[in-house]
Amino acid sequence: MSDDILSRRAGAPVLSAVVDGVLTLTIERPEARNALNPEILSALSGAMAAAALDPSVRVIVLAGGADFSAGADIDVIAGHNPASYLASPTRRAFDAIRACEKPMIAAVSGYCLGGGCELALACDIIIAADTAVFGQPEINLGIIPGAGGTQLWRERTGSGLQALAAFEGGLIDAFAARRSGLVDAVVRAEYLGAHVRRRARAMAEKAPLATATIKAALRARGRMSLDAALAHEVALMAGLLATEDAKEGTRAFLEKRPPRYGGR
Amino acid sequence: MAGELLRIVMDGDDAAFAAALRKAFRTPGASPVLIGGDLGALLHDASSAAAWLTLVVEAPRPMIADCAGVLGQRGLALLLAADVASLRPDSALAEGWRDTPGLAALAVRRGGRKLARALLLDAPATLDDLVVVGLASRELPEVLVERFDAGFGSRKRALRAALELPFAEALAFDLTGLDEDDAA
DSSP states (O other): OOOEEEEOOTTOSEEEEEETTEEEEEEOOGGGTTOBOHHHHHHHHHHHHHHHHOTTOOEEEEEOSSSSBOOBOHHHHHTOOHHHHHTSHHHHHHHHHHTOOSOEEEEEOSEEETHHHHHHHTSSEEEEETTOEEEOGGGGGTOOOOSSTTTHHHHHHOHHHHHHHHHHOOEEEHHHHHHHTSSSEEEOGGGHHHHHHHHHHHHHTSOHHHHHHHHHHHHHHTTSOHHHHHHHHHHHHHHHTTSHHHHHHHHHHHTTSOOOOOOO | OOSSOEEEEEOSOHHHHHHHHHHHHTSSSOOOEEEEEOOSOOOOOHHHHHHHHHHHHHOSSOEEEEEOSEEOHHHHHHHHHSSEEEEOTTOEEOTTGGGOTTHHHHHHHHHHHHHHHHHHHSSOOOHHHHHHTTSOBSSOHHHHGGGOOTTHHHHHHHHHHHHHSOHHHHHHHHHHHHHOSSOO
16 A cells, blocks of 8 residues: 655644555634634645646545534634635635545535535535534525535436525435435445545546546536536547556456556 | 443433533543433423434444333333333323324334334334333433443444345445555
8 A cells, every 4th residue: 555645744734645557635723613614624725736636536535524624614704705705715625626626525524514515515425424414504694505505416416405495404314315315325424434445445446537537427417407418428438448447457357367557 | 331320311402401411422432321210201392302302313332211209201212212210119100191292213223113103003012012122121310321331322323324234334334444554
Protein backbone atom coordinates (compact mmCIF):
# COMPACT_ATOMS: atom_id res chain seq x y z
CA MET A 1 0.00 0.00 0.00
CA SER A 2 1.35 3.42 -0.90
CA ASP A 3 1.22 6.09 1.75
CA ASP A 4 1.36 9.32 -0.17
CA ILE A 5 0.15 11.80 2.44
CA LEU A 6 -0.38 15.18 0.83
CA SER A 7 -1.31 17.13 3.90
CA ARG A 8 -2.25 16.22 7.41
CA ARG A 9 -1.26 19.20 9.47
CA ALA A 10 -2.80 20.03 12.80
CA GLY A 11 -5.28 22.90 12.69
CA ALA A 12 -6.08 22.47 9.00
CA PRO A 13 -9.80 22.92 8.31
CA VAL A 14 -9.73 19.94 5.97
CA LEU A 15 -7.38 16.99 6.26
CA SER A 16 -6.22 15.66 2.95
CA ALA A 17 -4.55 12.33 2.23
CA VAL A 18 -4.00 10.19 -0.86
CA VAL A 19 -3.66 6.45 -0.38
CA ASP A 20 -3.85 3.92 -3.21
CA GLY A 21 -5.36 6.43 -5.62
CA VAL A 22 -8.03 7.56 -3.15
CA LEU A 23 -8.00 11.17 -1.99
CA THR A 24 -9.77 11.48 1.35
CA LEU A 25 -10.84 14.96 2.38
CA THR A 26 -11.92 15.08 6.02
CA ILE A 27 -13.65 18.13 7.39
CA GLU A 28 -11.97 18.90 10.69
CA ARG A 29 -14.03 21.18 12.91
CA PRO A 30 -15.51 18.81 15.47
CA GLU A 31 -16.03 21.51 18.11
CA ALA A 32 -18.71 23.01 15.83
CA ARG A 33 -20.05 19.71 14.47
CA ASN A 34 -18.12 20.46 11.30
CA ALA A 35 -20.20 23.55 10.52
CA LEU A 36 -19.03 24.88 7.17
CA ASN A 37 -17.15 28.16 7.32
CA PRO A 38 -15.22 29.95 4.54
CA GLU A 39 -11.95 28.27 5.56
CA ILE A 40 -13.41 24.78 5.19
CA LEU A 41 -15.16 25.60 1.93
CA SER A 42 -12.06 27.26 0.46
CA ALA A 43 -9.95 24.29 1.49
CA LEU A 44 -12.40 21.88 -0.14
CA SER A 45 -12.51 23.97 -3.27
CA GLY A 46 -8.71 24.13 -3.45
CA ALA A 47 -8.33 20.41 -2.83
CA MET A 48 -10.82 19.63 -5.59
CA ALA A 49 -8.92 21.85 -8.03
CA ALA A 50 -5.63 20.16 -7.13
CA ALA A 51 -7.17 16.70 -7.41
CA ALA A 52 -8.45 17.49 -10.87
CA LEU A 53 -4.85 17.99 -12.04
CA ASP A 54 -3.37 15.04 -10.15
CA PRO A 55 -3.49 11.78 -12.14
CA SER A 56 -2.62 9.78 -9.03
CA VAL A 57 -6.05 10.68 -7.61
CA ARG A 58 -8.62 8.31 -9.05
CA VAL A 59 -11.42 8.58 -6.49
CA ILE A 60 -12.30 11.22 -3.90
CA VAL A 61 -13.86 10.53 -0.52
CA LEU A 62 -15.46 13.36 1.40
CA ALA A 63 -15.75 12.63 5.10
CA GLY A 64 -16.36 14.21 8.50
CA GLY A 65 -15.84 12.85 11.97
CA ALA A 66 -18.59 11.96 14.41
CA ASP A 67 -20.66 14.45 12.39
CA PHE A 68 -20.31 14.90 8.64
CA SER A 69 -21.41 18.52 8.87
CA ALA A 70 -24.23 20.22 10.74
CA GLY A 71 -24.50 22.78 7.94
CA ALA A 72 -23.32 26.25 7.19
CA ASP A 73 -21.87 28.32 9.97
CA ILE A 74 -24.79 30.47 11.09
CA ASP A 75 -22.53 33.44 11.88
CA VAL A 76 -21.23 33.38 8.33
CA ILE A 77 -24.71 33.28 6.83
CA ALA A 78 -25.82 36.14 9.05
CA GLY A 79 -22.89 38.23 7.86
CA HIS A 80 -23.75 38.01 4.17
CA ASN A 81 -25.60 40.46 1.97
CA PRO A 82 -26.98 39.48 -1.45
CA ALA A 83 -23.87 40.56 -3.32
CA SER A 84 -21.35 38.98 -0.96
CA TYR A 85 -23.23 35.68 -0.87
CA LEU A 86 -23.08 35.30 -4.64
CA ALA A 87 -19.30 35.76 -4.58
CA SER A 88 -18.70 33.70 -1.46
CA PRO A 89 -16.52 30.59 -1.04
CA THR A 90 -19.76 28.69 -0.43
CA ARG A 91 -20.79 29.06 -4.03
CA ARG A 92 -17.31 28.30 -5.39
CA ALA A 93 -16.88 25.19 -3.24
CA PHE A 94 -20.18 23.65 -4.24
CA ASP A 95 -19.53 24.50 -7.89
CA ALA A 96 -16.09 22.87 -7.64
CA ILE A 97 -17.53 19.68 -6.18
CA ARG A 98 -20.29 19.41 -8.72
CA ALA A 99 -17.76 20.08 -11.51
CA CYS A 100 -15.46 17.32 -10.27
CA GLU A 101 -14.55 14.87 -13.03
CA LYS A 102 -13.59 12.06 -10.67
CA PRO A 103 -15.88 9.74 -8.73
CA MET A 104 -16.82 11.13 -5.34
CA ILE A 105 -18.07 9.23 -2.31
CA ALA A 106 -19.53 10.91 0.74
CA ALA A 107 -18.89 9.02 4.00
CA VAL A 108 -21.58 10.35 6.30
CA SER A 109 -22.04 9.89 10.01
CA GLY A 110 -23.92 11.95 12.57
CA TYR A 111 -25.43 15.26 11.48
CA CYS A 112 -25.55 15.85 7.74
CA LEU A 113 -27.70 18.96 7.61
CA GLY A 114 -28.16 22.00 5.44
CA GLY A 115 -24.97 22.75 3.56
CA GLY A 116 -23.52 19.50 4.86
CA CYS A 117 -26.34 17.58 3.24
CA GLU A 118 -25.83 19.53 0.02
CA LEU A 119 -22.14 18.59 0.11
CA ALA A 120 -23.02 14.93 0.41
CA LEU A 121 -25.61 15.20 -2.34
CA ALA A 122 -23.02 16.72 -4.67
CA CYS A 123 -21.14 13.41 -4.48
CA ASP A 124 -21.87 10.44 -6.73
CA ILE A 125 -22.32 7.93 -3.93
CA ILE A 126 -23.42 8.42 -0.32
CA ILE A 127 -22.53 5.80 2.27
CA ALA A 128 -24.15 6.48 5.64
CA ALA A 129 -23.31 5.30 9.12
CA ASP A 130 -26.27 4.12 11.17
CA THR A 131 -25.82 7.29 13.22
CA ALA A 132 -26.39 9.59 10.24
CA VAL A 133 -29.22 12.13 10.25
CA PHE A 134 -30.11 14.12 7.13
CA GLY A 135 -32.10 17.28 6.60
CA GLN A 136 -32.45 20.73 5.10
CA PRO A 137 -33.51 22.79 8.11
CA GLU A 138 -32.82 26.18 6.46
CA ILE A 139 -36.53 27.04 6.46
CA ASN A 140 -36.33 27.21 10.25
CA LEU A 141 -33.91 30.13 9.88
CA GLY A 142 -36.08 31.98 7.39
CA ILE A 143 -33.86 31.07 4.44
CA ILE A 144 -33.76 28.25 1.91
CA PRO A 145 -31.21 25.60 1.01
CA GLY A 146 -28.95 27.60 -1.28
CA ALA A 147 -26.44 25.09 -2.57
CA GLY A 148 -28.56 22.41 -4.16
CA GLY A 149 -30.86 21.43 -1.33
CA THR A 150 -34.02 22.24 -3.31
CA GLN A 151 -32.79 20.28 -6.34
CA LEU A 152 -30.48 17.43 -5.47
CA TRP A 153 -32.78 15.28 -3.33
CA ARG A 154 -35.22 14.94 -6.22
CA GLU A 155 -33.15 12.60 -8.39
CA ARG A 156 -32.57 10.30 -5.46
CA THR A 157 -35.83 10.45 -3.55
CA GLY A 158 -38.44 11.88 -5.90
CA SER A 159 -40.17 15.22 -5.63
CA GLY A 160 -42.27 14.47 -2.55
CA LEU A 161 -39.45 13.97 -0.09
CA GLN A 162 -37.55 16.82 -1.74
CA ALA A 163 -40.46 19.15 -1.05
CA LEU A 164 -40.96 17.88 2.50
CA ALA A 165 -37.29 18.33 3.29
CA ALA A 166 -37.26 21.91 2.03
CA PHE A 167 -40.69 23.03 3.28
CA GLU A 168 -40.74 21.32 6.66
CA GLY A 169 -37.06 21.24 7.55
CA GLY A 170 -37.44 17.90 9.31
CA LEU A 171 -34.76 15.28 9.84
CA ILE A 172 -34.58 11.72 8.56
CA ASP A 173 -32.39 8.97 9.94
CA ALA A 174 -30.00 6.78 8.00
CA PHE A 175 -32.43 3.91 7.54
CA ALA A 176 -35.24 6.12 6.30
CA ALA A 177 -32.70 7.80 4.05
CA ARG A 178 -31.73 4.41 2.63
CA ARG A 179 -35.32 3.38 2.04
CA SER A 180 -36.00 6.63 0.21
CA GLY A 181 -32.88 6.33 -1.94
CA LEU A 182 -31.23 9.38 -0.43
CA VAL A 183 -28.22 7.24 0.51
CA ASP A 184 -26.78 4.18 -1.18
CA ALA A 185 -25.83 2.02 1.80
CA VAL A 186 -25.95 2.03 5.59
CA VAL A 187 -23.05 0.57 7.58
CA ARG A 188 -22.09 0.43 11.23
CA ALA A 189 -20.67 3.77 12.29
CA GLU A 190 -17.48 2.25 13.63
CA TYR A 191 -16.70 0.71 10.23
CA LEU A 192 -17.75 3.63 8.03
CA GLY A 193 -14.26 4.91 7.27
CA ALA A 194 -12.77 1.49 6.59
CA HIS A 195 -15.77 0.41 4.53
CA VAL A 196 -15.70 3.50 2.35
CA ARG A 197 -11.93 3.29 1.91
CA ARG A 198 -12.24 -0.32 0.78
CA ARG A 199 -14.93 0.50 -1.76
CA ALA A 200 -13.05 3.57 -2.97
CA ARG A 201 -9.85 1.55 -3.40
CA ALA A 202 -11.73 -1.05 -5.42
CA MET A 203 -13.12 1.73 -7.60
CA ALA A 204 -9.67 3.27 -8.00
CA GLU A 205 -8.33 -0.05 -9.31
CA LYS A 206 -10.77 -0.07 -12.22
CA ALA A 207 -9.73 1.17 -15.66
CA PRO A 208 -8.98 4.87 -15.15
CA LEU A 209 -10.16 6.09 -18.53
CA ALA A 210 -13.39 4.14 -18.30
CA THR A 211 -14.00 5.43 -14.77
CA ALA A 212 -13.50 9.02 -15.88
CA THR A 213 -15.73 8.40 -18.87
CA ILE A 214 -18.48 6.98 -16.68
CA LYS A 215 -18.35 10.15 -14.61
CA ALA A 216 -18.63 12.23 -17.77
CA ALA A 217 -21.60 10.18 -18.91
CA LEU A 218 -23.30 10.42 -15.51
CA ARG A 219 -22.82 14.18 -15.37
CA ALA A 220 -24.37 14.55 -18.81
CA ARG A 221 -27.75 13.31 -17.62
CA GLY A 222 -28.60 16.43 -15.68
CA ARG A 223 -27.37 18.73 -18.42
CA MET A 224 -28.90 17.17 -21.53
CA SER A 225 -32.14 15.62 -22.61
CA LEU A 226 -32.26 11.84 -22.27
CA ASP A 227 -31.86 11.41 -26.03
CA ALA A 228 -28.81 13.66 -26.07
CA ALA A 229 -27.31 11.95 -23.02
CA LEU A 230 -27.78 8.53 -24.62
CA ALA A 231 -26.14 9.73 -27.82
CA HIS A 232 -23.33 11.21 -25.75
CA GLU A 233 -22.88 7.87 -24.01
CA VAL A 234 -22.55 6.07 -27.35
CA ALA A 235 -19.89 8.57 -28.44
CA LEU A 236 -17.99 8.17 -25.19
CA MET A 237 -18.09 4.39 -25.48
CA ALA A 238 -16.85 4.53 -29.08
CA GLY A 239 -13.96 6.69 -28.00
CA LEU A 240 -12.98 4.27 -25.27
CA LEU A 241 -12.74 1.33 -27.67
CA ALA A 242 -9.55 2.79 -29.11
CA THR A 243 -7.75 2.86 -25.76
CA GLU A 244 -5.11 0.47 -24.49
CA ASP A 245 -7.16 0.05 -21.32
CA ALA A 246 -10.11 -1.35 -23.26
CA LYS A 247 -7.87 -3.75 -25.13
CA GLU A 248 -6.17 -4.81 -21.89
CA GLY A 249 -9.49 -5.31 -20.14
CA THR A 250 -10.89 -7.64 -22.77
CA ARG A 251 -7.55 -9.42 -23.22
CA ALA A 252 -7.25 -10.04 -19.46
CA PHE A 253 -10.81 -11.35 -19.34
CA LEU A 254 -10.15 -13.82 -22.13
CA GLU A 255 -6.83 -14.86 -20.59
CA LYS A 256 -8.48 -15.24 -17.16
CA ARG A 257 -6.04 -12.92 -15.38
CA PRO A 258 -6.35 -9.59 -13.55
CA PRO A 259 -6.07 -6.60 -15.89
CA ARG A 260 -3.13 -4.18 -15.71
CA TYR A 261 -4.45 -0.77 -16.70
CA GLY A 262 -2.12 2.01 -17.77
CA GLY A 263 -4.65 4.75 -18.26
CA ARG A 264 -3.87 5.02 -21.98
CA MET B 1 -24.05 -5.26 33.24
CA ALA B 2 -23.40 -2.82 30.37
CA GLY B 3 -22.61 0.12 32.67
CA GLU B 4 -23.89 2.28 35.50
CA LEU B 5 -27.69 2.50 35.53
CA LEU B 6 -29.18 5.87 34.52
CA ARG B 7 -32.56 6.66 36.03
CA ILE B 8 -35.20 8.89 34.45
CA VAL B 9 -38.49 9.77 36.10
CA MET B 10 -41.38 10.57 33.74
CA ASP B 11 -43.25 13.22 35.65
CA GLY B 12 -43.53 15.94 33.05
CA ASP B 13 -45.22 15.99 29.67
CA ASP B 14 -44.11 14.16 26.54
CA ALA B 15 -41.81 16.97 25.44
CA ALA B 16 -40.09 17.07 28.82
CA PHE B 17 -39.54 13.33 28.72
CA ALA B 18 -38.07 13.48 25.22
CA ALA B 19 -35.71 16.21 26.40
CA ALA B 20 -34.72 14.17 29.46
CA LEU B 21 -33.93 11.19 27.26
CA ARG B 22 -31.78 13.25 24.89
CA LYS B 23 -29.89 14.59 27.88
CA ALA B 24 -29.37 11.10 29.28
CA PHE B 25 -28.10 9.87 25.91
CA ARG B 26 -25.38 12.50 25.97
CA THR B 27 -23.79 10.50 28.76
CA PRO B 28 -20.80 8.73 27.23
CA GLY B 29 -20.98 4.96 27.00
CA ALA B 30 -23.95 2.68 26.71
CA SER B 31 -25.29 2.62 30.26
CA PRO B 32 -28.73 1.06 30.70
CA VAL B 33 -31.57 3.52 31.28
CA LEU B 34 -34.30 2.80 33.82
CA ILE B 35 -37.53 4.74 33.26
CA GLY B 36 -40.21 5.06 35.88
CA GLY B 37 -42.53 7.72 37.27
CA ASP B 38 -46.08 8.63 36.30
CA LEU B 39 -46.98 5.95 33.78
CA GLY B 40 -50.73 6.46 34.06
CA ALA B 41 -50.77 9.58 31.92
CA LEU B 42 -52.34 9.90 28.50
CA LEU B 43 -50.25 10.59 25.40
CA HIS B 44 -51.09 14.17 24.47
CA ASP B 45 -48.61 15.58 22.00
CA ALA B 46 -48.15 13.44 18.88
CA SER B 47 -44.83 14.93 17.85
CA SER B 48 -43.24 14.71 21.30
CA ALA B 49 -44.69 11.27 21.99
CA ALA B 50 -43.29 10.00 18.69
CA ALA B 51 -39.97 11.59 19.59
CA TRP B 52 -39.58 9.87 22.95
CA LEU B 53 -40.93 6.56 21.74
CA THR B 54 -38.47 6.58 18.84
CA LEU B 55 -35.64 7.46 21.20
CA VAL B 56 -36.52 4.56 23.50
CA VAL B 57 -36.96 2.08 20.65
CA GLU B 58 -33.78 3.04 18.81
CA ALA B 59 -31.40 3.77 21.68
CA PRO B 60 -28.29 1.61 21.25
CA ARG B 61 -28.33 0.78 24.95
CA PRO B 62 -30.66 -1.19 27.25
CA MET B 63 -33.93 0.61 27.99
CA ILE B 64 -35.82 -0.72 30.99
CA ALA B 65 -39.36 0.28 31.95
CA ASP B 66 -40.03 0.33 35.69
CA CYS B 67 -43.80 -0.16 35.73
CA ALA B 68 -45.59 0.66 38.98
CA GLY B 69 -49.20 1.65 39.62
CA VAL B 70 -51.69 2.15 36.83
CA LEU B 71 -50.27 1.78 33.33
CA GLY B 72 -52.11 4.20 31.09
CA GLN B 73 -51.29 5.11 27.52
CA ARG B 74 -47.86 6.34 28.49
CA GLY B 75 -47.04 3.25 30.53
CA LEU B 76 -48.23 0.76 27.96
CA ALA B 77 -46.40 2.57 25.17
CA LEU B 78 -43.24 2.62 27.27
CA LEU B 79 -43.61 -1.06 28.14
CA LEU B 80 -43.71 -1.97 24.46
CA ALA B 81 -40.99 0.45 23.40
CA ALA B 82 -38.49 -0.59 26.07
CA ASP B 83 -36.22 -3.60 25.76
CA VAL B 84 -37.61 -5.06 28.94
CA ALA B 85 -40.32 -4.05 31.41
CA SER B 86 -40.36 -4.77 35.12
CA LEU B 87 -43.86 -5.01 36.56
CA ARG B 88 -44.15 -4.02 40.21
CA PRO B 89 -46.72 -5.90 42.33
CA ASP B 90 -49.13 -2.93 42.28
CA SER B 91 -49.02 -2.43 38.54
CA ALA B 92 -52.26 -2.74 36.56
CA LEU B 93 -53.52 -1.87 33.10
CA ALA B 94 -55.75 1.19 32.90
CA GLU B 95 -59.24 1.01 31.48
CA GLY B 96 -59.27 1.42 27.72
CA TRP B 97 -55.59 0.60 27.29
CA ARG B 98 -56.29 -0.93 23.88
CA ASP B 99 -57.01 2.53 22.53
CA THR B 100 -53.47 3.70 23.24
CA PRO B 101 -52.31 5.72 20.20
CA GLY B 102 -49.40 3.98 18.52
CA LEU B 103 -50.17 0.63 20.12
CA ALA B 104 -50.36 -1.26 16.82
CA ALA B 105 -47.02 -0.02 15.54
CA LEU B 106 -45.29 -0.62 18.85
CA ALA B 107 -46.77 -4.09 19.27
CA VAL B 108 -45.81 -5.19 15.77
CA ARG B 109 -42.28 -3.92 16.21
CA ARG B 110 -41.89 -5.54 19.60
CA GLY B 111 -43.70 -8.83 19.20
CA GLY B 112 -44.52 -9.35 15.53
CA ARG B 113 -47.86 -9.28 13.75
CA LYS B 114 -49.41 -12.31 15.41
CA LEU B 115 -48.78 -11.07 18.90
CA ALA B 116 -49.88 -7.56 17.95
CA ARG B 117 -53.14 -8.86 16.56
CA ALA B 118 -53.78 -10.84 19.73
CA LEU B 119 -52.98 -7.82 21.87
CA LEU B 120 -55.19 -5.44 19.94
CA LEU B 121 -58.06 -7.60 18.80
CA ASP B 122 -58.39 -10.82 20.79
CA ALA B 123 -59.83 -11.57 24.20
CA PRO B 124 -58.98 -9.17 27.03
CA ALA B 125 -55.35 -9.39 28.08
CA THR B 126 -53.82 -8.88 31.49
CA LEU B 127 -50.34 -7.95 32.57
CA ASP B 128 -49.76 -11.61 33.37
CA ASP B 129 -50.52 -12.40 29.74
CA LEU B 130 -47.81 -9.92 28.74
CA VAL B 131 -45.40 -11.71 31.07
CA VAL B 132 -46.29 -15.07 29.52
CA VAL B 133 -45.53 -13.85 25.98
CA GLY B 134 -42.28 -12.25 27.11
CA LEU B 135 -43.25 -8.59 26.82
CA ALA B 136 -42.81 -7.95 30.54
CA SER B 137 -41.31 -9.51 33.65
CA ARG B 138 -42.14 -9.72 37.33
CA GLU B 139 -38.45 -9.49 38.21
CA LEU B 140 -37.06 -6.34 39.77
CA PRO B 141 -35.27 -3.84 37.49
CA GLU B 142 -32.04 -4.42 39.40
CA VAL B 143 -32.25 -8.08 38.43
CA LEU B 144 -33.28 -7.44 34.85
CA VAL B 145 -30.43 -5.06 34.22
CA GLU B 146 -27.96 -7.83 34.85
CA ARG B 147 -29.17 -9.51 31.64
CA PHE B 148 -27.49 -6.89 29.52
CA ASP B 149 -23.86 -7.31 28.60
CA ALA B 150 -21.56 -4.87 26.86
CA GLY B 151 -22.51 -6.21 23.44
CA PHE B 152 -26.20 -5.47 23.82
CA GLY B 153 -26.07 -2.08 22.10
CA SER B 154 -24.28 -3.51 19.08
CA ARG B 155 -26.81 -6.32 18.77
CA LYS B 156 -29.69 -3.87 19.12
CA ARG B 157 -28.26 -1.84 16.23
CA ALA B 158 -28.04 -5.00 14.12
CA LEU B 159 -31.63 -5.82 15.03
CA ARG B 160 -32.72 -2.35 13.97
CA ALA B 161 -30.91 -2.77 10.65
CA ALA B 162 -32.67 -6.09 10.17
CA LEU B 163 -36.04 -4.45 10.82
CA GLU B 164 -35.39 -1.44 8.62
CA LEU B 165 -33.38 -2.72 5.66
CA PRO B 166 -33.94 -5.39 3.03
CA PHE B 167 -32.43 -8.74 3.98
CA ALA B 168 -29.25 -8.50 1.91
CA GLU B 169 -28.48 -5.01 3.20
CA ALA B 170 -29.21 -5.95 6.79
CA LEU B 171 -26.92 -8.93 6.44
CA ALA B 172 -24.20 -6.76 4.93
CA PHE B 173 -24.67 -4.25 7.78
CA ASP B 174 -23.89 -6.88 10.36
CA LEU B 175 -21.13 -8.59 8.37
CA THR B 176 -19.26 -5.36 7.58
CA GLY B 177 -16.78 -5.80 10.37
CA LEU B 178 -15.48 -9.01 8.84
CA ASP B 179 -14.13 -7.08 5.86
CA GLU B 180 -12.70 -4.06 7.64
CA ASP B 181 -9.43 -4.50 9.45
CA ASP B 182 -8.93 -0.83 10.26
CA ALA B 183 -12.19 0.36 11.76
CA ALA B 184 -12.31 4.07 12.46
